[in-house]
Amino acid sequence: MKQALIFFVLSLLMGVFVVFKIATLQADTTKTENSTTETENSTTQNGKTPFAEGCDKCHGDETAYKEWTQAGHSHALVNLLEGKYEVRTSCLSCHSSGYEIFAEHGIPGHPYNEKTAVNAVACSSCHSHASKEEHLLVMPAKKLCVTCHKMDCGCAGAGVIHQSQTEMFLGREGAGVKRMPSPHVRVMKKRCVHCHMAKVEKKDEKEVETRHGGHTFKADLSDCSSAGCHDSADNDMTKKLPLYRAEIDAMMKEVKTILDNAADKTSEAYIDAKLNYDMVKGDSGYGLHNIPYARALLQHSLSLKPQIIRTVDQ
Ligand code: HEC
Ligand code: HEC
Ligand code: HEC
Ligand code: HEC
Ligand code: HEC
Incomplete structure (x- = not known):
């Protein structure tokens, strides 16, 4: 009986914690959504969302980072969401870095989808500190680009013809x-x-x-x-x-x-x-x-x- 009571109280506490955590995360996500529209390039630099990759904290002043902000990859998420096609969550597998990471090691109850996504084709699409490859690439350079730059996006019936x-x-x-x-x-x-x-x-x-x-x-x-x-x-x-x-x-x-x-x-x-x-x-x-x-x-x-x-x- 005593054990059951302790268990009940513990569950209640956990429940309250989870609800609180969700509320804060949601508040953060809304903030990020707002700032996304203001400065389209800063999506990956916004530290307030739990989904931001945060590489800029240490690499923000490097040439690689600055060059990346000038290229199409840094617009891949905006262009997907504002494009003329119907967006599905699976589109993020190539258009947003966070999808692969958070789909696997996600925050429970917080799916990374087209509404919560913040990263474009950012640093972690291609690099990881956990990698043993040259330049910490997630896979050898020869295989990297072809994983995304292919005709068939694997989104059957979505009506998007990707480049070839x-x-x-x-x-x-x-x-x-x-x-x-x-x-x-x-x-x-x-x-x-x-x-x-x-x-x-x-x-x-x-x-x-x-x-x-x-x-x-x-x-x-x-x-x-x-x-x-x-x-x-x-x-x-x-x-x-x-x-x-x-x-x-x-x-x-x-x-x-x-x-x-x-x-x-x-x-x-x-x-x-x-x-x-x-x-x-x-x-x-x-x-x-x-x-x-x-x-x-x-x-x-x-x-x-x-x-x-x-x-x-x-
Ligand atoms: C995670 C998926 C992904 C990977 C990996 C990837 N790309 Fe891309 N790439 C995209 C997407 C999505 C776009 C479209 C961006 C946009 O909306 O303009 C793009 C756009 C481009 C463009 C057009 C850029 C521009 O400024 O208009 C070039 C060139 C390009 N990629 C080259 C590469 C090369 C080279 C590699 C390998 C080093 C590579 N990509 C790896 C997804 C990827
Ligand atoms: C297998 C990776 C992949 C998937 C999945 C993917 N895309 Fe793309 N997408 C790309 C790449 C790469 C480019 C840049 C064009 C190129 O060079 O191939 C791109 C470019 C685009 C563009 C800008 C160019 C254009 O054709 O107007 C839009 C919009 C787009 N994708 C929409 C979508 C939608 C919608 C989905 C999901 C139904 C999706 N994509 C899924 C890889 C992908
Ligand atoms: C589309 C894939 C892709 C993305 C996105 C990407 N990189 Fe790279 N990066 C590469 C590849 C490929 C190399 C190795 C180039 C070579 O072998 O010549 C590289 C090399 C590097 C290097 C070492 C050599 C150099 O060129 O300076 C640094 C540092 C680096 N990347 C940092 C970053 C940072 C920081 C970001 C995010 C802003 C980023 N990369 C985004 C593909 C990518
Ligand atoms: C706490 C600081 C810190 C953060 C955060 C960080 N890095 Fe690094 N990174 C380093 C240091 C230190 C090195 C090794 C020194 C160097 O080569 O610049 C390094 C090396 C690298 C290199 C190898 C560069 C080369 O010359 O081959 C890449 C690529 C890289 N980081 C990518 C990333 C990516 C992607 C992220 C975000 C997911 C990230 N880093 C986040 C500190 C950081
Ligand atoms: C022999 C050199 C060479 C190789 C190898 C190469 N490209 Fe290109 N690529 C070019 C040139 C040159 C252009 C035209 C650039 C321009 O019009 O500004 C181009 C254009 C592109 C574009 C359109 C860029 C834009 O701004 O719209 C994309 C995307 C692209 N390449 C991706 C790739 C991918 C993915 C691979 C590997 C499968 C690849 N390229 C291999 C030389 C190369």
Whole structure:
């Protein structure tokens, strides 16, 4: 009897504590929501929410942090929430750092979802002090970017077509074309990181604002000749790329005309031709990450013209 009473009192105390804790957390979260609208970049820097990652406390003055604030990754959450698509909690797996962490080691009763989320694609999406990888990366650099930058977000039926850099770079998933990895896959051990985080020596103080690479994740064509790869006159990428682009653009227009004129948009031929078109378009607009593959994909789409047109005649 005495034991039961102690147990009851203890349970009551715990209940009160939990309710109190929830109330404070909720108050904090509302505060964060308000400040999110005021300064969209400071979401990850707001220490008041239990979900803030807090890396800025020690790393806030470093170049990596400052560069990150200038790049798309720091807007990934805002762009998701304000985007034109219906948001599901699972979208956060790529659009917000906290999802993976708090879904696993979450605060009981406080799910990390689209209403409580505060982090964009922030430091802890890619780094962890618990990691043994170089630069404390959560996985080797070559695997990191492709976990998120893929066509299929795994959000079946959500109607979002994500971009296709991974599939194009690795030359796969297209219809009717054999695997064709970009020649860069072999020579660039860190894959996406090789071009998108390459740092150039800054020539003077003013250049710091426009400098690409590092945590801005901006690639620049001036890198192509830097390692002695595309440095001869007939291999100059700043001249060759516009030509490639014109060629691919022309093919895309041709495919688009065929797609627009198809009567049966459920036929296999139409679906295949459209997939290839969307893949090329989803990769910087013209298949930049693998031009030979882009060409092959569009050629296959064009070869389906008789079948797509035949469905019109029926
Ligand atoms: C956790 C998922 C995730 C990972 C890992 C990731 N990205 Fe992103 N990335 C995104 C999202 C989401 C966006 C869209 C941001 C937005 O809304 O503009 C994006 C945008 C970008 C952009 C466009 C940036 C801009 O300023 O418009 C580049 C370039 C990019 N990522 C490169 C990379 C590279 C290189 C890596 C690997 C080092 C990488 N990403 C790893 C999710 C990720
Ligand atoms: C597998 C990772 C992943 C998942 C899951 C994911 N996204 Fe994305 N999302 C990205 C990446 C990466 C980008 C940046 C575009 C790119 O380069 O691929 C992006 C960009 C976007 C953009 C800005 C560009 C655009 O297409 O307008 C919106 C909006 C968006 N995603 C919405 C969503 C929604 C809604 C969901 C859930 C239904 C979702 N995303 C789930 C990875 C993902
Ligand atoms: C999208 C993934 C991604 C995000 C987000 C990211 N990093 Fe990194 N970071 C990397 C990769 C990849 C490297 C290794 C680059 C290399 O191997 O050249 C790196 C390297 C570093 C380094 C060591 C070398 C350098 O470039 O300065 C520091 C420090 C660092 N990151 C800090 C941060 C901080 C702080 C944040 C949050 C503002 C952050 N990173 C966000 C991917 C990321
Ligand atoms: C209490 C201070 C503190 C906090 C908070 C902190 N770090 Fe660090 N971090 C350090 C110190 C100290 C080092 C080792 C010295 C150095 O290399 O800068 C370090 C090293 C790193 C490195 C390796 C840099 C390299 O040159 O390879 C990365 C990446 C990193 N931290 C990421 C993070 C991320 C992501 C977070 C938030 C989840 C975080 N840190 C939070 C203090 C901190
Ligand atoms: C050979 C160098 C190279 C490699 C490797 C590479 N990229 Fe790119 N990427 C570029 C260039 C150049 C651009 C065009 C940049 C621009 O238009 O400002 C670009 C554009 C992009 C964009 C669109 C950026 C924007 O601002 O809209 C994204 C996203 C992207 N790459 C992601 C990736 C991912 C993910 C990988 C790995 C699967 C990768 N890239 C591998 C060179 C590269």
